[in-house]
Amino acid sequence: MFSTSCPQCGAPLEFRSAAAVMAVCGSCRSTLLKHGEAVERLGEMAAVFEDYSPLQLGATGQYQTRSFTLLGRIQLRYDAGYWSEWYATFDDGSFGWLSDASGQYAVTTQRALEDSETATLPSFDSLSPGVPFEFDGKRYLASDIRTAQCVGGEGELPFRVGEGWQARVADFRYEDHFITLDYADADQQHGKPALYSGESVELAELACQGLRDEAEIRESAGRYRGDLAAFTCPSCGASLDCPVGVADYVICGSCHAGVDCSAPQATLFSKKRTLEAIDTALPLGASATFDGAKYTVLGLMRCRTPDGESSWDEYLLHNLERGFLWQVHSEGRWERVEVLNHWPMISQSGQVLDDGKTYRESEHYVSEVTYVAGAFNWRVQVGDKTSITDFAWRDFKMTREVTADEIVWSRARPLTNSKVAERFGMPELAAGAAASRRATQPKASESDLKPAREGFTTAGFGPWPWIGTGVMVFVNFGKLFEFDGSTVLVIIGILALWAPEWIWRAFHDESRSA
Template identity: 85%
Template sequence: MFSTSCPQCGAPLEFRSAAAVMAVCGSCRSTLLKHGEAVERLGEMASVFEDYSPLQLGATGRYQTRTFTLLGRIQLRYDAGYWSEWYASFDDGTFGWLSDASGQYAVTTQRVPDASELAALPRFDSLSPGTPFEFEGKRYLASDIRTAQCVGGEGELPFRVGEGWQARVADFRYEDRFITLDYADADQQNGQPTVYSGESVELADLACQGLRDEAQIRETAGRYRGELKAFGCPSCGASLDCPVGVADYVICGSCHAGVDCSAEQATLFSKKRTLETIETALPLGASATFDGAKYTVLGLMRCRTPDGEYSWDEYLLHNLDRGFLWQVHSEGRWERVDVLNRWPMMSQRGQVLDDGKTYRESERYESEVIYVAGAFNWRVQVGDRTSITDFAWRDFKMTREESSNEIVWSSAKPLSNSKVADRFGMPELKGGAAKPSKQAKPASKAAKAGNGKSSKSGHATVGFGPWPWIATFLMAFVNFGRLFEFDGSTVLVIIGIVALWAPEWIWRAFHEESR
């Protein structure tokens, strides 16, 4: 540990990590670069804005077999949101990063590629979502490509960060594994990025100690996470509410301007526009119980195919402890949709393999947002487009959604009208006649996603399809003569046919019950 004092204000300063090269003074916000036994003041770092994260400096945890301590962080903002990278110092002297993006976490540590891997590292400007990258015998796919600005920091950091510092990063995914290529210093490294590898994690699995509780968060933020913050729309002056620390982007219901509420002063990210008022099955603020937890509708979107032939409604729901999920309403049918932290596997035939199930491609299409209202955890606006591919297995679906800079996978399962009506306490939804849209999309279509966002749609009950009929026909054909002997052989054939249909009947009975 290296101890000194801030040359600007005299406050005591400690470097607990041998890998740290700079620190931010907690008193005057000076950025201090370490030179041996001395420090040089470079300027000032903006304070991190309150993001209601339970993480804080000094918190400890365990990743795999090693313990770590959080010694610093930087906040990064890109065109549609922001995230934090926490500098984690491990007990063996190495360091890594704990990424926190809307409550989704990943741990990565630096890796040194061998000669062949180094030669295969791609250039940043050659990357797009879906670009493959072979690393350590696994074929990763580019999931997220961002250029972001550092907007705040605190504590110790292993590299020099200053005003206007820009991060160029590309994330690659293989199931729950992560590869991050960091191009921030590529110009000084012959165009080569720094490589970090790791995996997505649940915060509870890290056995963290010293996290902030709700009382501590309220003390620093002045209000509870999720509490509504009232403010006036910068465009038309209408009164708006933002659930602080949950969703920082609000679409005004009066003028449909997009408002960024992440800073103390609300600012516009999209201009006001005139849109026809629409009726939706669920209103903003409606609540329902899923998995024993109460969720509230924060935002809603209407999407359609670009040709205008089909449209559907999507609802963003949130619970403070569980996070986000989606409800999609299409042609009188409902689906619950969850974003996947762990990507499914793709076979060489283009099928999706997950949990022993094989999902086959059912449809490809484009989605366009034509109406949006309420609060969201990313910057959404009318005109946003996404390319979607649906993969189906029985009544369930996996959906791959691709925009210009990211890919998101989600899973969907159907819910009956009566189940949705009961959960929201809205009996009028049981008949499925609530007005979902002027035009409904086919049951096999889905919807838009993004960072912490998802894809969704309706799907008819299909069971085992034609296979029981085909097997019954073949058994009857092979044993045609025995069917009319009316003896033990006839009974065996009948038992065989019943056995063929038993899985179908059991499946349908279970399916209807689960809906």
């Protein structure tokens, strides 16, 4: 450990990490570069803005078999949001990063590469979401390509960060495995990025100690995370509310301007526009209980396909402990949708494998936002377009959403109108009122319609139990009335034909009521 004093204000300063080359003075915010036994003041670092994260400097945890301590942090902002990178030093002397993006976490450590491996690293400008990258025998896919500015920092850092410092990073995923290519210092490394590898994690897996609790967060921020903070729309002067520390981007219900509330002074990120009022099944502020937890509707969007043939509504719900959840309403049908932190396995044939289920591609289309209101944890506005591919397994669905900057995977399961009505305490929803049309179910294919025309449901195993029963009765018709061992065998055979259908229906009904 290296101890000294800040040359600007005289406050004591410690470098606990041997790999740290600079630190931010906690008293005067000076950025100090270490030169042997001396420090040089480079300037001043902006304070990180309150993001209500439970993480803080000095917190400890366990990753795999190693203990770590959080010694520094940089806060990065890009055009549609921000995230934090926490500098973590391990008990074996190495260091890594704990990324925190809206409650989704990943731990990565730098990998030393052979010259042959470095030669295969792609250039930043050649990357886009979905580009493959082979590493350690795994085929990773680019999930997130960002250029971001450092807007604040604290503690110790292993590299020099100054005013206007820009991060160019590309994230790649393979199931829960995670790789980051950091191009920030590529010019000093002959155009090649540094490579960090690790995995997506849940914060509970890290067994952290020294986290901030809600009381500490309230003391530093002046209010609890999730409290509604009132402010005035910078565009039209209307009174707006923002759930602090949860969703920092609010669409004004009066003038439909987009307002960024992440900084102390609210600013516009999109101008006001005239939109026709729409009727939606759920209002902003509606609450429902899922898995024993109360969720509240923060924001809503209406989307459509560019040709206008299909449209649907999406509702963003939030619970302080469990995070975000989506409800999608289409043609009187409801789905519960959860964004995945761990990506599914994708086979070479294009099938999606998840939790022992094989999902096959069912539809591909483009979604366009036509109406938006309320609060969101990313910047959204009318006109945003997303390329969507749905993969189906029975009534369940996996969805891949692709934009110019990122790929997002989510899992959807159906909910009956009666269950939605029960959970929201809105009996009128049971009848499927205010149903909208959705592109994810635009037209039934010929293979979907055939069983329906024959009088059979498309759920379960369709006509096959009936056909098998008919064949068995026809072949054994003479034995059915002998009432001996042969009759018993025929009955057992018929029951065996129907058992999979009954099991499927029981599972199907239970899943739909979840």
